[in-house]
Amino acid sequence: MSGLMQRATPDRQPAIRASALVRRFGDNDAVAGVDLEVQAGEIYGFLGPNGAGKSTMVRMLTTLLTPTSGTAQVAGHDVATDADRVRLRIGVALQEAALDGKQTGRELLDLQGRLYGLSRTERLRRVKELLELVSIGDAIDRRINTYSGGMKRRLDLAAALVHQPEVLFLDEPTTGLDPTSRAAVWAEVRYLNEHLGITIFLTTQYLEEADALADRVGIIALGKLVAEGTPTDLKRAIGSDVIVAKVTAGQAAGVVAVVERLAEVDRVEIAGDEVVMSVDRGAAAISPVAVALAEAGVTVEGLTLRTPTLDDVFLHITGGRLQEDAA
């Protein structure tokens, strides 16, 4: 998004800065030394598979979890030594909506406002504004345990915004949502960022989400930040196109042996029953690949040419796929 270049001047203090951040559970390094900076006004996508350490990172940056070592500043304050100042400036929607079913939506938002020290007038005004933003309608006066999953998510977001935070953390905001609700969340995130200027740190397992929303993406695997950049730069780094050969079980190695000798193929990787070739100019490379495979007598079920995705970036760096079902 264009906001990035205009807002992030180098002398400006970053909205989020983590240095050598570590969180250990027993002998499991859930976050194993992460350095990152998010500029004010950015949408930063934190992309990683299940168990990569995304939620642990969010919980440390939002003062819920003390880092084992390393430091982090959010909105200019240290999360460990100045937690209350951080709390006043951040909004958080955790992975699971964090609500109290026995209160009504309005009671919950009002209680949030009180705990953030807002006056009665401020609370009334914010509840009204938030109702417009997250469209809960009349349900706001019903007990929360009568809400649908999507309504709970929206109320949870509203609760995160009561005090007009500068930095918003969203931990997997669209996991488990249907495509329509997902699109609505994306639109909301863009609105908050573009119109209200909120810096957004968003975790996701979905590469399309990181691709569509984030100004910059950090890829986390096994607690380590393994790549970082704009989605475009990350994808460009692995070549301008990929050719994917779908093979039957056990055939992948044969295909690799053939195609890795070709000058047109920069790099070959195996992901399950697929052989992924990074190439510079796909159109020019696909026929040499097909011919070489035919000459070697190796049969493939299919050969596809496409542009790289963040999942290909993830495969290249970690040797695994982000999602089991992703192509």
Place this chain on the structure above:
Amino acid sequence: MSTVTHGERVHPRAAGFFTDWRTVSLRALRLTWRDPEAFGPALAIPLFFFVVNIGALQKFVEGSGSFPPGFDYKAFQLPVAVIFAVTGVSRAGSLVIDIQDGYLDRLLLTPVRRGTLLLGLMTADFVLIVCLVLPVLTLGLILGIHVATGIVGIVMFVLFAGVWGLAFTGFPYAIALRTGNPTAVNNAFLLFFPFAFLTTAYLPEQAMTGWLATAVKFNPTTYLLSGMRSMLQTGWEWGEIGKGLLAIAGVGALSFSMAFAALRGRVNRS
């Protein structure tokens, strides 16, 4: 940061200890009110036993000859019914739900003074406990118990029970915060069992011998009960009342330090 908003800026700040205490207490009271199944049985069961015990034992105990003439077994049993009604009453069950639903995290993300998260629940507990004492006491008065210390004594009696119930809440809260497990919290009342039975709940101290007598001597409930009974039966016996208060203070110091330590443990997850 130059944040553009669609409304005016609001000014978030730490609301401060007393405001937070009030906020958390009001929520807890509102939810207590919405949750009558949480205290209905707490009231019905002791009332039931009060009536049954009197019906079954009054004649027997009063006629046994080991007590001064004029001994009123109803007045002897009333504190037991009150103590059974209030001991173990707490919002620890709803605290576990807050932990499981992640709502405690949502609260911890605010600058709320951490201690008020427990104090607010305990405040609601105290109010509920006092409300539970009143019907039991009323039933006792209807059954003809004469309170030796008069109106002031009745107020003291209610406060005594209230402070005792409050002092005991720390245990279920400690369990809730340490385990986050509803079953563990539901079983917290088992903690009270030895205290409830190895004491003078049914028979006066003079009637007990051997190891039971020793257990009774070290059981704080014994002193609590004799303090409360003295107010009903004999008048202002400051020695008895003082010992009762000390017993409450001892139990309260233990349970509160466990509960607040458990809260600290859950809050700074280091």
